[in-house]
Amino acid sequence: MRCGMPAVFPAPAPRRAPADHEKGSLMESFIQQCVNALQWGSFYALIALGYTLVYGVLRLINFAHGDIFMVGAYIAFFLSTGMLAEGGMFGFSRELTLALTVPLTMLLTSCCGVTLERIAYRPLRRKGAHRLYVVITALMCGLILENGNLALLGASRRALPELLDKRIYSLGGIAVTNLKLLVIFTAVLVFVFLHGIVTRTRIGMAMRAVSYNRFALPLMGIPLDSVIVFTFVLGSGIAGLGGVLFAMSYPVLEPYMGAMTGWKAFIAAVVGGIGDVRGAFLGGFLLAFVEIMVAAFLPSTFRDLFAFSILLLILWKRPTGIFGMPLTTKI
Amino acid sequence: MLTVTDLKASYGKIEALHGISFHVRRGEIVTLIGANGAGKSTTLKALMRLKLPECPTVTGGDILFDGESIMNMEAHHVVGKLRMTLVPEGRQIFGNLTVVENLTLAAWTNTGDTRRNLDHVFGIFPRLAERMRQRSDTLSGGEQQMLAVGRALMSKCSVLLLDEPSMGLAPLLMYEMFRTLKKLNDEGMTIIVVEQNARIALQLADRGYVLDTGEIVAEDAGKALLQRPEIKAAYLGG
Numbered sequence: 001m002r003c004g005m006p007a008v009f010p011a012p013a014p015r016r017a018p019a020d021h022e023k024g025s026l027m028e029s030f031i032q033q034c035v036n037a038l039q040w041g042s043f044y045a046l047i048a049l050g051y052t053l054v055y056g057v058l059r060l061i062n063f064a065h066g067d068i069f070m071v072g073a074y075i076a077f078f079l080s081t082g083m084l085a086e087g088g089m090f091g092f093s094r095e096l097t098l099a100l101t102v103p104l105t106m107l108l109t110s111c112c113g114v115t116l117e118r119i120a121y122r123p124l125r126r127k128g129a130h131r132l133y134v135v136i137t138a139l140m141c142g143l144i145l146e147n148g149n150l151a152l153l154g155a156s157r158r159a160l161p162e163l164l165d166k167r168i169y170s171l172g173g174i175a176v177t178n179l180k181l182l183v184i185f186t187a188v189l190v191f192v193f194l195h196g197i198v199t200r201t202r203i204g205m206a207m208r209a210v211s212y213n214r215f216a217l218p219l220m221g222i223p224l225d226s227v228i229v230f231t232f233v234l235g236s237g238i239a240g241l242g243g244v245l246f247a248m249s250y251p252v253l254e255p256y257m258g259a260m261t262g263w264k265a266f267i268a269a270v271v272g273g274i275g276d277v278r279g280a281f282l283g284g285f286l287l288a289f290v291e292i293m294v295a296a297f298l299p300s301t302f303r304d305l306f307a308f309s310i311l312l313l314i315l316w317k318r319p320t321g322i323f324g325m326p327l328t329t330k331i
Numbered sequence: 332m333l334t335v336t337d338l339k340a341s342y343g344k345i346e347a348l349h350g351i352s353f354h355v356r357r358g359e360i361v362t363l364i365g366a367n368g369a370g371k372s373t374t375l376k377a378l379m380r381l382k383l384p385e386c387p388t389v390t391g392g393d394i395l396f397d398g399e400s401i402m403n404m405e406a407h408h409v410v411g412k413l414r415m416t417l418v419p420e421g422r423q424i425f426g427n428l429t430v431v432e433n434l435t436l437a438a439w440t441n442t443g444d445t446r447r448n449l450d451h452v453f454g455i456f457p458r459l460a461e462r463m464r465q466r467s468d469t470l471s472g473g474e475q476q477m478l479a480v481g482r483a484l485m486s487k488c489s490v491l492l493l494d495e496p497s498m499g500l501a502p503l504l505m506y507e508m509f510r511t512l513k514k515l516n517d518e519g520m521t522i523i524v525v526e527q528n529a530r531i532a533l534q535l536a537d538r539g540y541v542l543d544t545g546e547i548v549a550e551d552a553g554k555a556l557l558q559r560p561e562i563k564a565a566y567l568g569g
Contacts, residue, residue, distance in 0.1 A: 125384075127384060128384025128385065202435065202436065202439065205435065205436045206436060208427055208428060209425040209427075211427070212425050212426055212428070213423050213424070213426075214383065215381075215385065215419065216423040216424070216425065218381060218405070218406035218407045219379065219381075219406065219417050219419065220407075220410065220436055220437045220439050220440075221407050221410035221416075221439045221440035221441075221486055222407055222436070223407045224407075
């Protein structure tokens with residue numbers, strides 16, 4: 001290394017053609033990182049879907065959504081520790097605990113999201129408050145959730161008990177755990193389910209219609225509040241599901257875990273084209289792919305710098321995101 | 332069927348309706364005419380019980396539908412239970428949905444026979460059938476107006492309120508629209524129409540009310556109002 005160069009910059013390697021076994025291991029490493037990116041992107045996608053659903057309906061950036069994801073992880077923690085045989089109240093097996101934790105967490109996290117809508121957003125909406133006040137309210141709700149958690153449960157980190165026997169499948173030099181596959185498969189399934197709801201069902205049409213024209217919806221006999229509540233149920237339920245899977249994959253829970261992940265998922269949704277389910281899904285994976293690849297092949301301190309610079313470039317070329325369409329009105 | 336008594340409505344502190352009273356019988360066409368700001372659209376929004384921030388707040392009076400007060404009802408119940416709906420000013424279509432999605436959504440309270448309803452609407456407005464898969468914000472102004480009326484028909488309502496249906500339409504399209512309204516009325520639809528084009532509205536209507544700065548200042552049969560010198564001078568260009 002030359003004198004004076006920071007340690008994070010490796011010395012330039014002498015140029016030579018890579019040997020066959022090196023090419024193979026590089027390719028294996030790349031594929032392995034792709035699998036990791038798919039898992040990491042699944043979490044972003046699951047959170048970004050909630051951001052995009054609420055934005056698509058209310059034109060509201062629900063900044064509390066990342067913290068709803070945190071609430072989901074904590075609900076999963078309390079449910080599973082309460083239900084498990086070792087020290088739990090009910091003495092359930094791990095399989096039964098997992099089978100009950102997932103739907104109950106989704107349900108309870110939905111209740112949390114709907115409560116926020118009822119007590120924080122709906123009164124402002126009814127009074128016709130400017131969007132800025134609603135966004136500030138959302139930010140405050142997020143802070144209340146974080147700090148409420150801190151005040152009630154303390155700053156100590158918690159770990160979700162292991163609910164799944166870890167199995168590792170190897171294909172060539174690439175290792176995939178059953179949990180990774182579960183996370184990726186769930187994210188894809190949720191996306192297909194949501195996309196189906198939004199594009200093929202009448203409630204999905206109503207959700208899309210609200211974003212364009214809130215005034216006309218009641219004139220079709222459609223209760224506006226019910227459509228909005230349904231949106232919060234879906235978005236928060238999916239965040240809850242993301243919370244369970246995240247806590248299973250990275251069993252370290254702390255009150256601020258949703259803040260940065262939430263921000264990144266929000267950015268992913270914007271890059272994908274906020275308001276579009278496909279955009280949130282793709283944006284989540286795109287962000288994760290860039291993050292993982294940068295961390296894998298460059299110093300990890302470059303990760304967020306590169307990730308956000310690339311996203312900025314995408315927004316520079318397409319300000320409404322990858323799937324975003326500019327709103328037009330015909331007079 | 333519809334009796335409005337001493338209705339007062341305001342936007343914040345500004346009162347837009349100062350206690351208006353009128354009635355509509357089943358099967359009638361009734362028109363409300365008046366200048367800009369007279370309170371015509373406010374009346375329709377109040378009748379529909381719309382409670383969005385941009386809508387007026389009813390501060391007094393009563394609205395009876397078949398003898399029962401609807402003051403505590405919400406707009407979606409007015410559509411679902413009373414079968415009364417509004418084609419709003421400026422059409423207010425869902426531009427991000429296709430024509431057929433707009434129509435399907437409008438059948439929310441009437442899910443049983445959507446296919447037959449669609450055929451019925453496409454029979455009245457064949458142009459919509461040609462454009463059924465098109466995003467509705469790409470339609471022309473006239474086509475959007477057809478879609479707005481078509482949507483109201485999808486809900487199988489028996490009372491139709493229309494706010495400025497001729498706005499932005501070429502004369503030929505405007506006459507076609509009013510002919511369609513007359514045809515719907517002949518089939519039993521009760522119609523309340525608010526219109527700036529007083530001549531065509533009064534020709535169509537059985538009865539008309541003239542609104543001026545939030546008060547009803549005249550009431551008569553549509554054709555009789557057309558003959559009144561003060562109406563001619565104020566609303567028909569002399």
